Amino acid sequence: MISFLRRLEGGDEENERDYLFAEQVFSFCQRGNFKRERDMDLFEKCDSDGGYFGPFRAQDDFFFSRPILDPIPGTTTIFEGKKCIQWSINNYLGLAENEEIKAFAVKMVEKYGLSAPMGSRMMTGNTKYHREFEQSLADYLEKEAAVVFNYGYLGVLGTMSSLVEKNDTIVIDKLSHASMVDGMFLSQGKFRAYKHNDMDSLESHLKRINRDRKGGILIVTEGVFGMRGDLADLPNICDLKEKYDARLFIDDAHGFGVMHETGKGTAAYFGVQDRIDVYFGTFAKAFAAIGGVSAADKKVIDWIKYNARTQVFAKSMPMVYVEVLKRTLEVIKNGADRREKMYENANMLKSGLLNLGYNVGRVPSPITAVYVPAGDLNIGMLIIKKLREQGIFITGVMYPVVPKGIILFRMIPTASHSKEEIQKTIEAFKSVRDELNLRLDTLQAAVL
């Protein structure tokens, strides 16, 4: 903890209090409200209700946390024996249920099994197929080169930690995903957090670093912020990174395949793809598979390939995924119709809920964040329960995923939801509003 505070540049008390981000870091160190006594056995905490989502764990909950669902993804799911409309999976373009891709995957399993190739990319796990796939990704993303990782999470960790060394500084948007926070910890660098999407805050950090600058600077942000669906102010971030001679990494997990008519992501949406130093996307969302990709100049990608510990010391991406993802990339490239349908669905859902008086984030991405009145956990849980009784499956998002005081339902409208499913969902929200007599005008402090 103390070593963390030393690395948090400007980590004086006032500054810490200021930053919700610091809470995220504290939670990383302390994991909730568990108080550690001296001489306590390592496992004693496991009997407590501390740690992340501790009260849910202590109650062996399978309703609000870890709900047990039918494994086949789609617009419906089975929960506790009941068919429900599914609003909680990141299947933006509806590719999870694409029969052609599924049939191709079966063929690839027959050809390769699950073992191929054996070994890491450095030793025995590199193939021309991996290289070809990476080149197609680079071409699509308008970068010189790309490198794939087995998980998006590992890709963020590996990319950030390989690039940032002792004298360098990471300047991170305080609402960035945990993978970026962890990437920061894994790196050797110092770090500063700027207020969410606040360009004055970003600039003041860059100025201070430049006063007695020793190393490089990496600005780190999500493209589409995955919980609330708002976008990083990339044009202004690019201006600042150029003004202060920094580099920019964007984790566009929720924009990749989704944003811009080409699906190239949030930077393409803003017309600044060529100004992004390292673009990152995951295959776990619009691509409906698993894995991640970093794309940048060739020399940068070569460096990452040789230095990202999450890549160098791990088995390479299985052939089945390489082949299927390459096929999926073609569907994504030609997916303008799917994206249009997804946006149509998102607009219908958002406007339906707004008309009912719900507090919905007004954001350009399809993510539909419905804020729980007054950020009240009990009301949030009650709404979830009532909606599920009516066959609508939503999940709640709370601290430490979002800052303390915010509770929201993060709904993902996909290209495959039908108008009937959306209408039924809006009606269910209406009946829950009326049954619980919800005071929807009670805003949360931090709502967009």
Ligand SMILES: Cc1ncc(COP(=O)(O)O)c(C=O)c1O
């Ligand atoms: C913004 C962001 N980055 C990274 C990740 C991790 O990606 P993956 O699930 O592919 O490991 C996620 C997943 O939730 C995410 O939302």
